Amino acid sequence: MAALAKTFLTITAEAPFDFEQTVTAHGWVALLPNHWNNQSKCLERIQQLTDGQVVQMTISQAGSADSTEIIVHVNHTKSLTTDGKEEIIKIVRHMLRLDEDFSALYAIAGKKGAYYEPMMQGFGRLLRSPTVFEDLVKTICTTNIQWGGTKRMIKEIIDAFGHPFAADSRQKSFPSAWDIAQKDFKTFNAKTNLGYRTDYIHLLACRICNGELDVESFLNPAIKTADLKKKLLAIKGIGNYAAATMLMLLGHYDALPVDSVFREFVFKKYFKGKSVPQARAEKIYKGWGKWKYLAYWYDMTR
DNA sequence: GTCCAGGTCGCGC
DNA sequence: GCGCGACATGGA
Numbered sequence: 001m002a003a004l005a006k007t008f009l010t011i012t013a014e015a016p017f018d019f020e021q022t023v024t025a026h027g028w029v030a031l032l033p034n035h036w037n038n039q040s041k042c043l044e045r046i047q048q049l050t051d052g053q054v055v056q057m058t059i060s061q062a063g064s065a066d067s068t069e070i071i072v073h074v075n076h077t078k079s080l081t082t083d084g085k086e087e088i089i090k091i092v093r094h095m096l097r098l099d100e101d102f103s104a105l106y107a108i109a110g111k112k113g114a115y116y117e118p119m120m121q122g123f124g125r126l127l128r129s130p131t132v133f134e135d136l137v138k139t140i141c142t143t144n145i146q147w148g149g150t151k152r153m154i155k156e157i158i159d160a161f162g163h164p165f166a167a168d169s170r171q172k173s174f175p176s177a178w179d180i181a182q183k184d185f186k187t188f189n190a191k192t193n194l195g196y197r198t199d200y201i202h203l204l205a206c207r208i209c210n211g212e213l214d215v216e217s218f219l220n221p222a223i224k225t226a227d228l229k230k231k232l233l234a235i236k237g238i239g240n241y242a243a244a245t246m247l248m249l250l251g252h253y254d255a256l257p258v259d260s261v262f263r264e265f266v267f268k269k270y271f272k273g274k275s276v277p278q279a280r281a282e283k284i285y286k287g288w289g290k291w292k293y294l295a296y297w298y299d300m301t302r
Numbered sequence: 303g304t305c306c307a308g309g310t311c312g313c314g315c
Numbered sequence: 316g317c318g319c320g321a322c323a324t325g326g327a
Contacts (some may be wrong), residue, residue: 133316143307144309144322145309145324145325146326148326150308151311193323193325195322196311196322234310236310237309237310240310241310248323260308263315
C-alpha cells in the first residue's frame with residue numbers, strides 16, 4: 001500500500017448556500033465514484049487529476065449548516081502540486097455550482113408565497129459531474145432502466161475502465177472518454193453489461209477522442225438552449241428525456257422534462273390523477289420563466 | 303417464466 | 316413530422 005499524504009483545501013461559497021441540499025439534490029450523489037456519508041455529512045469521491053494522479057476527496061461543510069465554508073480533505077499518495085490543488089478546487093466549485101447565480105430565481109420564489117420561500121435558502125444547485133462526458137454517460141444509463149440498474153452499470157464502467165486510488169485499489173475514478181475509446185468495441189462490450197447502451201457509450205467516447213465532438217464546450221453559457229438541445233439530440237442514445245436532463249445539468253432550466261416521473265407527479269398533484277397533454281401539464285410552471293425546471297424539481301422533492 | 307424500466311432508434315407512412 | 320416495433324439487460 002502506498003503511503004498516504006493529506007492536504008486540506010478550503011473554498012468559500014456565496015450565501016445563500018446549503019451544502020447537504022446541493023449534494024443530495026438528485027440521484028447523482030448515489031452514483032460512483034461519488035459516495036455520500038450520511039453520518040459525517042461528507043461527499044466522498046475518487047478523482048483522477050490532469051497529471052494522472054488519482055486522489056480521494058472528502059468534501060464537507062465547515063461548522064454549522066448555514067456556513068459557507070467548504071473543506072476538501074484530499075488523500076493522495078504522490079505530492080500534490082499547486083496546479084493539482086487548483087484543479088481540485090475548480091472541480092469542486094464546478095460540481096457544487098458555486099459560480100451560478102440564482103438571485104433571479106429567488107426573486108420569483110419570494111413572490112410565490114410561503115410554499116416556495118424556503119427555496120431562497122440556497123436551493124437550485126443540483127450536483128453535477130466534473131465533466132460533461134461523465135454526465136452524458138450517466139444520463140444514458142438512466143434511460144429505459146430502473147435506478148438499481150443505473151447504479152450497477154455505472155459501477156461496471158468504473159470497475160472496468162477507471163483508475164485505481166493507489167492507497168485502496170478497489171476505489172476507482174470515473175474513466176475519461178479516452179479510457180473507453182482506446183478499448184475496441186469488443187473489449188468494451190465484454191467488460192460491461194450495458195445492454196444496447198454499449199454502442200451509444202462507446203461511440204460517444206470514440207467521437208470525443210477523434211475530435212468529432214466537443215461535449216465540454218456545451219458548458220459555454222453563451223449557447224442558446226434550443227441550439228444546445230439540438231447538439232444533445234444529435235448524440236446517439238440521447239433523446240427527448242435525456243436531453244432535458246442534460247440541459248438541467250448544463251444549467252439550462254427553462255425546459256421541463258418529458259419523462260414519466262414528471263407527468264405522474266403533475267397529474268397526481270394538479271389534475272386529480274388524470275392524465276393531460278404535456279403542454280397542459282407544463283402550464284403549471286409557466287410563471288417561472290427560465291427557471292421552470294428548478295421550480296418543478298423543488299415542488300417534486302419537497 | 304414473464305414483464306418492464308424516469309427511452310431511443312430507425313423505419314414506414 | 317408522427318406512430319410503432321425492436322432493442323439488451325437484470326431485477327421485480
